[in-house]
Amino acid sequence: MKAVVITTAGGPEVLQLQQVNDPEIKDDEILIKVEATALNRADTFQRNGSYPPPKGASPYLGLECSGTIQAVGKDVSRWKVGDQVCALLNGGGYAEKVAVHGGHVLPIPPGVSLKDAAGLPEVACTVWSTVFMMSRLSAGETFLVHGGSSGIGTFAIQIAKNKGATVLVTAGSEEKLAFCKKLGADVCINYKREDFVARAKEETGGKGVDVIxxxxxxxxxxxxxxxLNFDGRLFIIGFQGGAVTEIKLNTLLPKRLTVQGAALRPRSTENKAMVVSEVEKNVWPAVAAGKVKPIIYKSFPLSEAGEAHRLMESSEHIGKILLVP
Structure with a gap:
């Protein structure tokens, strides 16, 4: 098969489409003929050498995909050859075929094309596991998502609104904020022009938001x-503004604040399967009803993976960027 190979750590130019061996599936895995894969910020970090894949993971980039099942391991009972699916991957999506654990696979939701479904697994699993399973965002609460026009942001706006929250977003341009508004965001804050802390307090009557x-x-x-409001929950999923800082601990105690962090990729196979199951149960009905949609900005052929990375690193996109074999 063909796959995008990182020839050496570096910029987008180090990505090359090469002929490689087909993946071999284990007894608990399936083989997917890839229809599309979606870019994630972590792919750019792996490309430049700062985010190596976990032990045993595919050396190729790509943390999610959609496609058609070509082979099924003997311990997999739910899926069969010919099923159209999307999946959360440990890696390997930037290729014509990929092996994935049977418990990390989802059906294509009604109303979503096979290609566009590639943009769902990573954002759905990230947002549901962090904002809802761990931070317990509930109807009537206020929710602030930074980077509202990103893949994560565009999904988070939709599912939080669907679950009855009031949504505030930050973004860096009026075009991006207008798009967030169309998706249902209640309050849109241009972080380049105004202080999001003051605006969050203003919009909540001085209380602050419940989940960030x-x-x-x-x-x-x-x-x-x-x-944050009293009993507020902050969930950190990235370090685009650095990983080391100081805080005033006396901010935490009086308001009973919670600070959490998580990433999907390092989770155990069992934990990921549990998250995928919860997403199918709690998120897929909203997608099937058309209340939550994958937001696809642009698609590139696999041979232009470097161009796709340049677009992602420019932050000019809104929603997800796809690669298509």
Whole structure:
């Protein structure tokens, strides 16, 4: 098969489409003929050498995909050859075929094309596991998501609104904010022009928000804490603004704040399967009803993976970027 290979750690130019061996499936895995894979910020970190794949994972990039099942391991009972699915991957999506654990696979939701479904697994599993399973966002609460126009952000807006929350977003342009508004965001904050802490307090009558999903990290940490309501929950999923900082611990105690962090890729096989199951149960009905949709910005052929990475690193996109074999 053909796969995108990282020839050496570096910029987008190090990505090359090469002929490689087909993946071999284990007894608990399936083989998917890839229809599309979606880019994630972690792919760019792996490409430049700062985010090596876990032990035993595919050396190729790609943390999610959609496609048609070509082979099924003997311990897999739910899926059969010919099924159209999407999946959460340990790696390997930037290829014509990929092996994946049978418990990390989802059916294509009604109303979603096989290609567009590639943009769902990573964002759905990330947002559901962090915002809902761990931070327990519930109807009537207020939710702030940074980077509202990203793949994570566009999904988080839709599912949080569907579950009855009031949604605030930050983004860096009026075009991106207008898109977030169309998706259902109640309050849109241009972080380049205004202080999101003051706006969050203003929009909540001085209380602050209940849950924050943050991909920025260090540079936003204290301001995020200052933005939270009593019993507020901050969930950190990225470090685009750095990984090391200081905070005032006396912010946490009086308001009983919780700070959490998580990543999908390092989770155990069993934990991922549990998250995937919860997503199918709690998120897929909203997708099937058309309440939550994959937001696809642009598709590239596998041979142009470097161009796709340049677009992602420019942050000019809204939603997900796909690669198609």
């Amino acid at each position: 999903l943050d991909c920025i990290g260090a540079s936003y940490l204290q301001r995020n804490l200052d933005s």
